[in-house]
Amino acid sequence: QLQLQESGPGLVKPSETLSLTCSVSGDSIKSSSYYWGWIRQPPGKGLEWIGSIYYRGSTYSDPSLKSRVTISVDTSKNQFSLKLSSVTAADTAFYYCAREGRGVTILLDYWGQGTLVTVSS
Amino acid sequence: SYELTQPPSVSVSPGQTASISCSGDKLGDKYACWYQQKPGQSPVLVIYQDTKRPSGIPERFSGSNSGNTATLTISGTQAMDEADYSCQAWDSSTVVFGGGTRLTVL
Numbered sequence: 001q002l003q004l005q006e007s008g009p010g011l012v013k014p015s016e017t018l019s020l021t022c023s024v025s026g027d028s029i030k031s032s033s034y035y036w037g038w039i040r041q042p043p044g045k046g047l048e049w050i051g052s053i054y055y056r057g058s059t060y061s062d063p064s065l066k067s068r069v070t071i072s073v074d075t076s077k078n079q080f081s082l083k084l085s086s087v088t089a090a091d092t093a094f095y096y097c098a099r100e101g102r103g104v105t106i107l108l109d110y111w112g113q114g115t116l117v118t119v120s121s
Numbered sequence: 122s123y124e125l126t127q128p129p130s131v132s133v134s135p136g137q138t139a140s141i142s143c144s145g146d147k148l149g150d151k152y153a154c155w156y157q158q159k160p161g162q163s164p165v166l167v168i169y170q171d172t173k174r175p176s177g178i179p180e181r182f183s184g185s186n187s188g189n190t191a192t193l194t195i196s197g198t199q200a201m202d203e204a205d206y207s208c209q210a211w212d213s214s215t216v217v218f219g220g221g222t223r224l225t226v227l
Contacts (some may be wrong), residue, residue: 039216046218060215063215069152105154
């Protein structure tokens with residue numbers, strides 16, 4: 001059974017960089033046809049896709065966040081990571097990692113439990 | 122950028138049929154997915170490629186997509202179906218979510 005688990009600081013200061021890691025178990029991150037994505041959800045609000053990465057390093061990201069987002073992958077650890085720079089209070093959200101299938105459509109079929117990141121001084 | 126619009130809330134009586142809409146420009150030309158999210162939990166994929174159900178999703182969940190609107194239908198709605206539902210599509214290789222609809226079963 002595929003499992004994803006987010007980890008990282010729950011509190012980040014304004015203007016600093018948010019860093020999260022997603023550990024994948026139950027399958028190899030090198031599985032073909034799958035990207036590995038990040039999605040966030042401000043408390044009480046809707047889902048917002050941040051971006052995703054293929055194990056070979058190709059990435060997609062939301063245009064509104066692209067200038068601040070870096071997504072990387074470590075196949076030796078079966079992990080992928082998110083860095084979001086210059087954070088503000090608006091970046092306070094639950095952050096989820098997920099497996100992203102890309103074929104005739106794009107779907108997110110396995111999700112981590114999510115982690116709350118608060119941006120505050 | 123591409124946008125998907127959902128009603129903020131929908132109410133349904135137990136045993137009745139609930140329909141949740143998702144609107145976007147020429148959405149019928151794309152594939153839509155639907156996610157269920159209960160309080161304090163991660164989203165769960167309930168419909169993909171407009172009409173398909175992942176393994177383990179009850180048959181009472183169905184989907185359609187035509188024109189500018191995708192619809193999630195829950196037949197014989199149960200109390201356990203009370204949750205937030207979000208539609209999702211993609212445009213120019215980026216993933217887009219609707220704002221979410223709270224389904225209340227009362």
